[in-house]
Amino acid sequence: MLLVLSEEHKEHLGFLSEVDSAVVGEFGRIAVEFLKKGSNPKIFEGAARKLSVPAESVQHGVEGLMYLLTESAKLMVSEGDFQDSVLVLGFSEELNQLLLQLYLENRKEIRQILGKLAPSLPHYHNLEWRLDVQLSSRALRQQLKPSVTLKLVLEDGPSLRARVLQTDPSTLQHLIQELERALAELKSSHCRRVLRNIK
Structure with missing residues (x-):
């Protein structure tokens, strides 16, 4: 280069x-x-x-x-x-x-x-997930309430820290789409030109 x-x-x-x-x-x-x-x-x-x-x-x-x-x-x-x-x-x-x-x-x-x-930022170490679905309840019959629970483990220097996040599947799907869009944008010629000038 x-x-x-x-x-x-x-x-x-x-x-x-x-x-x-x-x-x-x-x-x-x-x-x-x-x-x-x-x-x-x-x-x-x-x-x-x-x-x-x-x-x-x-x-x-x-x-x-x-x-x-x-x-x-x-x-x-x-x-x-x-x-x-x-x-x-x-x-x-x-x-x-x-x-x-x-x-x-x-x-x-x-x-x-x-x-x-360089600043020391926590970075990905592990991710565990679980899908919980409440099939029914006496108060709300015929209604499904799915939720996704994520346990994100971050490595911060020598120590590990866990963060527990909970969301519904539609929000998680939206988050995935936004991340995929951001990754696709990173591959665009405009973004590569900007990154080359920053370096």
Whole structure:
């Protein structure tokens, strides 16, 4: 999967071609460090003084590199796709190889950091259901009252939580239709285009 880089992002990464390869390597280390601990404006100012450039240029370069590495790691971009994605930036072959090396060395660590940043939401573990039908009663003869009872077990970290839900079959049928419609919408070209732009 190729990365789609915006013009602004390409402009920010363009700063990397103006500095030495050792500086790009240091920027890569700083970018990974910022993912762990957050950004530090003093580092930008110090690097800007050493390079005799505005601190904003250094900040944009590091943030652009951080975005490139995180998006690549998040999407598990292959080596070939990463090289093709970086090729549009017009960098030298040496700089392209350096960026690839930075990505390959830090991909696993960046994915671990992103995994820790993601919110921990409960997810499906098991579902049990039962159909109850009251065939008749003395008060209401000839009336059926079916109900569906669901026991939804959710996994929330190491623990399991159960939720008991009860509904009638027509509401359950409506819910199933809405979920099927949502899944069908997810496969539409418009939705895929939106999801691709969000990533």
